[in-house]
Amino acid sequence: EVQVVESGGALVQPGGSLRLSCAASGFRVSSTYMSWVRQAPGKGLEWVSLIKTDSTTYYADSVKGRFTISRDNSKNTLYLQMNSLRPEDTAVYYCAKDSYVSYWGQGTLVSVSS
Amino acid sequence: DIVMTQSPDSLAVSLGERATINCKSSQSVFYSSNSKNYLAWYQQKPGQPPKLLIYWASTRESGVPDRFSGSGSGTDFTLTISSLQAEDVAVYYCQEYYGIPPYTFGQGTKLEIK
Numbered sequence A: 001e002v003q004v005v006e007s008g009g010a011l012v013q014p015g016g017s018l019r020l021s022c023a024a025s026g027f028r029v030s031s032t033y034m035s036w037v038r039q040a041p042g043k044g045l046e047w048v049s050l051i052k053t054d055s056t057t058y059y060a061d062s063v064k065g066r067f068t069i070s071r072d073n074s075k076n077t078l079y080l081q082m083n084s085l086r087p088e089d090t091a092v093y094y095c096a097k098d099s100y101v102s103y104w105g106q107g108t109l110v111s112v113s114s
Numbered sequence B: 001d002i003v004m005t006q007s008p009d010s011l012a013v014s015l016g017e018r019a020t021i022n023c024k025s026s027q028s029v030f031y032s033s034n035s036k037n038y039l040a041w042y043q044q045k046p047g048q049p050p051k052l053l054i055y056w057a058s059t060r061e062s063g064v065p066d067r068f069s070g071s072g073s074g075t076d077f078t079l080t081i082s083s084l085q086a087e088d089v090a091v092y093y094c095q096e097y098y099g100i101p102p103y104t105f106g107q108g109t110k111l112e113i114k
Helices: none
Strands: A003-007 A018-025 A034-039 A045-051 A057-059 A067-072 A077-082 A091-097 A108-112 B004-007 B010-013 B019-025 B039-044 B051-055 B068-073 B076-081 B090-096 B109-113
Touching: A003 A091, A018 A034, A018 A091, A018 A108, A034 A067, A034 A077, A045 A067, A045 A077, A045 B090, A057 A067, B004 B090, B010 B019, B019 B039, B019 B090, B019 B109, B039 B068, B051 B068, B076 B090
Parallel strands: B010 B109
Antiparallel strands: A003 A018, A018 A077, A034 A045, A034 A091, A045 A057, A067 A077, A091 A108, B004 B019, B019 B076, B039 B051, B039 B090, B068 B076, B090 B109
16 A cells, blocks of 8 residues: 655744655655645645656755755655745645655644744 | 646535636646646645545546546646535645646635535
8 A cells, every 4th residue: 555654844943954754655765756745824735846766856946955855765765854944834744656646645744933 | 837827716516516627827738749738636625635636637546536527738727526515625726747847736726515
């Protein structure tokens, strides 16, 4: 069964850092596109970042230079390193499988506030 | 970047009636080499992650009831629910996944019972 489980969300001060993890099962993260999508409280979905099978990475302009997507094939886990966090980064962050998202995790909440 | 615009923002439909949601992209998401439209539809119920309904603009995901259908090509797309059921109350999003990311979402359409 395909499953993705996010973790690492927390309350962090502006300017702080956080690393999100997404543990995958039932498939290999290295064999498909993997993305992060976020949803601010009461708002719509916002595409954040994607890593292709060849490890090419892409970012939304709103996070470029601050966030880094990566994966550990041996742990079958996707990561999102988030630096220089801002209050507007507050959101539920979803780990997502494929370019059109065939599987979503339950999400992990990141709150950026002083 | 491609901009996705949904209409209407909210919609109230009587049980058993047809619901229609539109999605327009700022540029074509049709790839002529494989004759595919790179457009997906998702359903999100309160407190839940989104769920994939339709991909390639008109291919229904496994397990999705056949009252859900997608149509359109190029820049104009439609999600139709042929006979609204109570469990269809949700927010619906379109997303393009054409070419180089970002893979943007529409702003969402809230569907309610009249």
